[in-house]
Every structure is written in C-alpha cells, then in structure tokens.
Amino acid sequence: MGVSNTDSDKTQEEEQQDLPKVVLFRPPAAFSLIDEESFTSNKFHFLKTYDSQLPVDQFLSTHSHSIKAILSSAGAPVNADILQLLPEVGLVVTTSAGLNHIDIPECRRRGIKIANAGHVYSDDVADLAVGLLIDVLRKVSASDRYVRQGLWADKGNYPLGSKLRGKRTGIVGLGNIGYEVAKRLEAFGCFVSYNSRKKKPYVSYPFYHNVCELAANCDVLIICCGLSDETRHMINKQVLSALGKEGVIVNIGRGNIIDEKEMVSCLMRGEIAGAGLDVFENEPDVPKEFFAMDNVVLSPHRAVFTPESLKDLSQLVVGNLEAFLSNKPLLSEYVDKK
Numbered sequence: 001m002g003v004s005n006t007d008s009d010k011t012q013e014e015e016q017q018d019l020p021k022v023v024l025f026r027p028p029a030a031f032s033l034i035d036e037e038s039f040t041s042n043k044f045h046f047l048k049t050y051d052s053q054l055p056v057d058q059f060l061s062t063h064s065h066s067i068k069a070i071l072s073s074a075g076a077p078v079n080a081d082i083l084q085l086l087p088e089v090g091l092v093v094t095t096s097a098g099l100n101h102i103d104i105p106e107c108r109r110r111g112i113k114i115a116n117a118g119h120v121y122s123d124d125v126a127d128l129a130v131g132l133l134i135d136v137l138r139k140v141s142a143s144d145r146y147v148r149q150g151l152w153a154d155k156g157n158y159p160l161g162s163k164l165r166g167k168r169t170g171i172v173g174l175g176n177i178g179y180e181v182a183k184r185l186e187a188f189g190c191f192v193s194y195n196s197r198k199k200k201p202y203v204s205y206p207f208y209h210n211v212c213e214l215a216a217n218c219d220v221l222i223i224c225c226g227l228s229d230e231t232r233h234m235i236n237k238q239v240l241s242a243l244g245k246e247g248v249i250v251n252i253g254r255g256n257i258i259d260e261k262e263m264v265s266c267l268m269r270g271e272i273a274g275a276g277l278d279v280f281e282n283e284p285d286v287p288k289e290f291f292a293m294d295n296v297v298l299s300p301h302r303a304v305f306t307p308e309s310l311k312d313l314s315q316l317v318v319g320n321l322e323a324f325l326s327n328k329p330l331l332s333e334y335v336d337k338k
C-alpha cells in the first residue's frame with residue numbers, strides 16, 4: 001500500500017497545483033521588461049493559455065473551477081465569451097492604466113471586480129507627455145538628426161523652435177495622468193485648461209465641456225483620457241481645424257481617440273503644426289507618412305514604462321491578487337464613474 005505525501009513532502013509542482021489559479025491569455029509587455037518572477041507569489045499560481053497545446057476554450061474548461069482571477073494587459077481582451085467559460089473568476093487585474101480591452105459591463109453583471117495599474121504610471125506618462133511637447137516645439141529629435149547627419153556644418157543652423165512658456169495648453173481628460181501633466185505645464189509657465197466628462201471641483205483651471213471649444217482656445221492639446229465609445233475618434237477633423245495651423249497635438253492616451261487619417265492629412269496640409277505621439281490606431285503599425293515629417297515625434301507606446309514604474313506595478317499586481325484571494329480590499333480597484 002502506498003504512503004501518501006505529507007505537506008512537507010510535496011514537490012513544488014504539487015504545491016502549485018493546490019494554489020488558486022490566475023489565468024493569462026498573453027504575456028503582458030511588463031513580463032519581458034522586468035523579471036517575470038517579480039509578479040509571482042506563494043499565494044497563487046499563474047496558468048498561461050499560451051503555454052498549453054490545448055485550444056483556449058478547452059484549456060479554460062479543464063481548469064475553470066480553479067481559476068479565480070485573470071491577469072490581463074492592454075493587448076489581451078477580456079470579453080463576455082471568455083468570462084462565460086470562467087464561472088469562478090471574481091477579479092480581473094490589468095497591468096495597464098487603460099481599461100478599454102475589458103468588457104466592464106459584463107464584469108459588473110457577473111459581480112467581477114476590476115483592478116488596474118492605478119497611479120503607478122502617472123508620473124512617467126506625464127513626464128513623457130511634456131517631453132514630447134518640448135521635443136515638438138523645440139525640435140529636439142529633428143535637430144539631433146540634423147547634427148548626426150553632418151548637416152550643421154554643411155547647411156548651417158537648424159531652424160528655431162517655439163517657446164513653451166506662455167502656451168495655452170488644453171488637457172483632454174483630467175484624471176490622475178491629466179492632472180500630473182497639468183501640474184508640470186503650470187510649472188513651465190503654461191496656461192492650462194481642460195475638457196473632461198465633468199468639471200472637477202478640486203481645480204481652478206478653466207473647464208470646456210466641448211473639446212472643439214477647448215481646441216479653439218489652445219495652442220496645444222494633450223490627450224490624456226481613456227478610450228471608450230464616447231472618446232473613439234473624438235479628436236476629429238473639426239477639432240484639429242479648431243486647434244489650427246499653429247497648434248500641436250500630443251497623444252499619450254490611446255491611438256483611436258484621434259482620427260489618425262485626418263491627423264495625417266492635417267499635418268500634410270500644414271493645418272496643424274506638429275504632433276508628439278506615443279500611441280497609434282494600429283500599433284505597432286505607424287502611418288508611413290509620419291516618417292518624413294520632422295514636426296512629428298514618435299514613441300513606441302512606452303510612456304508608462306520605466307524600471308521604477310514596473311517595479312511598482314509588480315508589487316501592485318501581486319498585492320491586488322493576494323488581497324482578493326484573502327478577502328481584503330483591493331489596492332487599486334476600478335470604481336465605475338458616475
């Protein structure tokens with residue numbers, strides 16, 4: 001007769017079998033940027049659909065009763081079809097600040113909580129937003145190329161850029177990130193106004209209910225809001241025309257908030273002056289037209305990531321999952337906006 005293992009005799013694999021499972025459908029970008037180990041815990045075990053030979057639905061049915069939570073990221077949608085296969089799931093954690101890849105109404109209908117990256121990225125994104133703006137205005141990347149190509153000596157000085165101080169800047173979306181951008185721009189001597197779903201009682205910046213009116217009264221628009229049905233292509237031809245030919249647009253939100261085709265046309269026709277873009281409609285594909293434009297600064301959707309923000313993120317993700325599994329309050333629960 002065999003002797004059953006005591007707890008202390010269990011292999012690591014057997015111990016992991018007993019832990020609550022957190023499922024992943026795609027490796028979050030963060031996993032390849034810092035050590036994946038920093039997202040692990042002895043309170044849960046990751047199940048990765050992408051490590052299995054089984055079709056996803058079969059994999060989920062096999063494990064459906066042990067999967068208590070989902071770890072998602074901007075490229076890994078959590079939709080009704082997936083949730084339906086996971087009756088025990090009570091939490092979706094995403095490594096992103098944005099939630100546009102999660103079917104929030106379906107989570108609510110199923111009583112599933114959601115936690116996102118909270119404030120961990122706000123400083124870094126805000127820094128990059130201002131960095132992109134300064135780069136466009138002062139032509140930092142373009143003049144760097146000029147010097148490297150040896151054109152300074154051949155052709156003389158690069159054309160002047162434009163001053164940041166005194167610019168009328170419009171923040172679209174005054175959440176955590178938008179507020180951090182506003183504080184930085186104030187310190188640079190810019191005038192700040194904003195558009196949001198609602199006027200914020202805690203700031204005295206002028207509020208524009210209508211984004212087109214905001215654009216008409218600003219030299220710069222900085223897109224800091226999330227992507228939703230209401231904000232998709234909110235920055236359209238009309239808004240870009242209102243911003244005008246001296247106007248600069250910066251986008252650190254989501255590509256689809258701007259009608260990208262219209263933005264390309266406006267830039268080509270000189271109907272706006274420049275753009276600083278961290279996000280695009282069909283990432284990683286970027287409209288080729290931008291490559292020849294020295295008044296456009298491009299960044300590969302990296303505004304949120306620094307080694308420091310990733311370390312904070314890993315602690316937050318693990319903290320949220322552990323809190324949920326021990327019935328404690330989440331560290332960065334997403335609460336629906338009224």
Ligand SMILES: O=CC(=O)O
Nearest residue numbers: 095096097098304
């Ligand atoms: O874009 C990145 C994020 O939403 O975290």
